[in-house]
Amino acid sequence: MKRSLKLIHEPINEALLQAQREVGAASGAVLSFSGWVRDMEGEARIAAIDYEGYEKMAYHQFDLLLDQMEKQWPIESIRLVHRLGKVAVNEPSLWVEVVAPHRLETFEALMWLIDSMKQKIPIWKHPIESPITGQGEDHGSS
Amino acid sequence: MQVRVQFFSYFKDLTETSTCTLDVKQGCRLECALEDIRSRFPKLEAMRRCTLVAVGLDYVDKDHILQEGDEISLFPPVQGG
Numbered sequence: 001m002k003r004s005l006k007l008i009h010e011p012i013n014e015a016l017l018q019a020q021r022e023v024g025a026a027s028g029a030v031l032s033f034s035g036w037v038r039d040m041e042g043e044a045r046i047a048a049i050d051y052e053g054y055e056k057m058a059y060h061q062f063d064l065l066l067d068q069m070e071k072q073w074p075i076e077s078i079r080l081v082h083r084l085g086k087v088a089v090n091e092p093s094l095w096v097e098v099v100a101p102h103r104l105e106t107f108e109a110l111m112w113l114i115d116s117m118k119q120k121i122p123i124w125k126h127p128i129e130s131p132i133t134g135q136g137e138d139h140g141s142s
Numbered sequence: 143m144q145v146r147v148q149f150f151s152y153f154k155d156l157t158e159t160s161t162c163t164l165d166v167k168q169g170c171r172l173e174c175a176l177e178d179i180r181s182r183f184p185k186l187e188a189m190r191r192c193t194l195v196a197v198g199l200d201y202v203d204k205d206h207i208l209q210e211g212d213e214i215s216l217f218p219p220v221q222g223g
Contacts, residue, residue: 049143054150054215058222060199082222087211094223114223115143122215123222124151 002077031106035094041127054122150217156185173204
């Protein structure tokens with residue numbers, strides 16, 4: 001399984017990532033997901049989230065997760081980018097792509113990876129409140 | 143022997159530092175070091191049930207035996223994504 005993991009401090013360039021996509025002849029499914037920062041965190045309206053990461057450990061733990069993923073599903077490739085630092089509302093903080101022979105393994109593997117990431121990868125959110133106060137509509141979770 | 147301790151996220155606020163060093167006995171288990179850390183930084187006590195602990199780059203259990211130069215990391219539940 002080819003793997004690419006990046007923790008970056010600049011905006012995620014989804015167009016570039018899509019342009020760099022490589023799909024082998026044996027793969028029939030490409031699934032990509034991006035997680036975006038919402039304008040509400042709990043009850044507070046926010047302007048951004050400052051993501052803090054223990055980068056060395058995050059890379060290591062991601063590698064361990066991908067080792068497990070590789071044993072469980074026949075994945076051709078995985079690419080994952082997580083942004084750290086300040087990410088404004090309406091910007092992506094996470095981008096993941098899974099390429100595999102069939103759609104089922106891409107959906108299962110992607111769901112599993114994101115769920116596992118939220119338990120194992122040492123990254124924390126620090127919401128930055130919006131100067132515009134007041135409660136708004138909760139737009140749901142990614 | 144000495145081990146290094148580092149804190150992440152709001153644990154840095156609770157301890158008012160990001161790192162410290164700790165003197166422990168040879169053969170000290172992680173659990174013993176954690177008690178020392180909590181007595182030095184009492185505000186961590188309230189977070190006992192939701193504290194994640196790693197030594198080096200791996201999560202370890204409380205019976206892990208520490209080695210000279212180990213780096214213990216304490217942090218709250220992770221929130222990536």
